[in-house]
Amino acid sequence: MQTRSVLVTGASRGIGAAIARALARDGWFVFAAARTESAVDALAREIGSSGGRAEGVVLDVGDVTSITHAIDRLKDRDLTLDGLVNNAGISPSAPLVHAGEDLVAKLMRVNFDGPRRLIEAFLPEMKRQKFGRIVNVASSAGLRGYKYVSAYCASKHALVGYSRAAADELEGSGVSVACVCPHYVDSPMTEETVQRLVGKTQRSEADVRAFLAAQNPGGRLVTVDEVAAAVVDLMRDGRNGWLVELDGASSKVLEKR
Ligand SMILES: NC(=O)c1ccc[n+]([C@@H]2O[C@H](COP(=O)([O-])OP(=O)(O)OC[C@H]3O[C@@H](n4cnc5c(N)ncnc54)[C@H](OP(=O)(O)O)[C@@H]3O)[C@@H](O)[C@H]2O)c1
Secondary structure (H helix, E strand, C coil), X not given: CCCCEEEEECCCCHHHHHHHHHHHHCXXXXXXXXXXXXXXXXXXXXXXXXXXXXXXXXXXXXXXXHHHXXXXXXXXXXXXXXXXXXXXXXXXXXXXXXXXXXXHXXXXXXXXXXXXXXXXXXXXXXXXXXXXEEEEECCHHHCCCCCCEHHXXXXXXXXXXXXXXHHHHHCCCCEEEEEEEECCECCHHHHHHHHHHHHHHCCCHHHHHHHHHHHCCCCCCECHHXXXXXXXXXXXXXXXXXXXXXXXXXXXXXXXC
């Protein structure tokens, strides 16, 4: 059987690294992308040593030139990408009206424009070959609001809205677009939030972690492997227009076709 290739962004740690490992186990050739070259190369070696196939790619999804370079590198090798997982993201916080133009623009650039630009770059070829699997890692913040992260919520709502429209437009084309929307996940991003809140509130790390876990309907943090498993399911079956929420209790399909 032909090996399918997939680009996973934000694969240097956390959810993206778990997705890269899981897709490699599922038989995909994984291009593991992020800004930190040493980390994506190490992940590719680790995947290789456990029998999978992967290669590190340096990519800043918030930078048009970096996106263009990465795309050119893949296209130069006559490679047709079969899958794309837009996972890279950032989540700086700020109270309403204090985010400032630069922070809002950066959040939109990384969390929304990056995924959109990568989809636009690879979609024509996916449509030509009548095969493509796109999964966008949004967030529960793409479904509801949270205090102090209005710009993050806006960027994730944008990604969910774009994914819904893309799925509608691509129905029947062989290319599927789906979204996963996890609540708080046990990852370095959440660890940063813990440290930020510890600094602000003087509460202990354990208290803050328990507080964040309690915000999830399931009362515990979602694991990176749960998110990766949901992505693999969506990719394997080419589920177009599916929106999957992971809340620490279950994996709920909110929308499907
Ligand atoms: N953690 C949560 O609770 C949670 C919940 C719901 C949704 N999510 C979403 O899940 C995704 C992954 O989150 P995570 O928790 O795994 O975060 P993380 O631990 O902070 O990892 C983020 C990943 O994105 C990469 N990245 C950041 N900025 C980038 C850029 N400009 N270009 C390319 N790569 C970039 C980072 O690598 P480099 O620094 O090496 O570039 C890293 O690999 C994000 O989209 C996040 O919004 C997270």
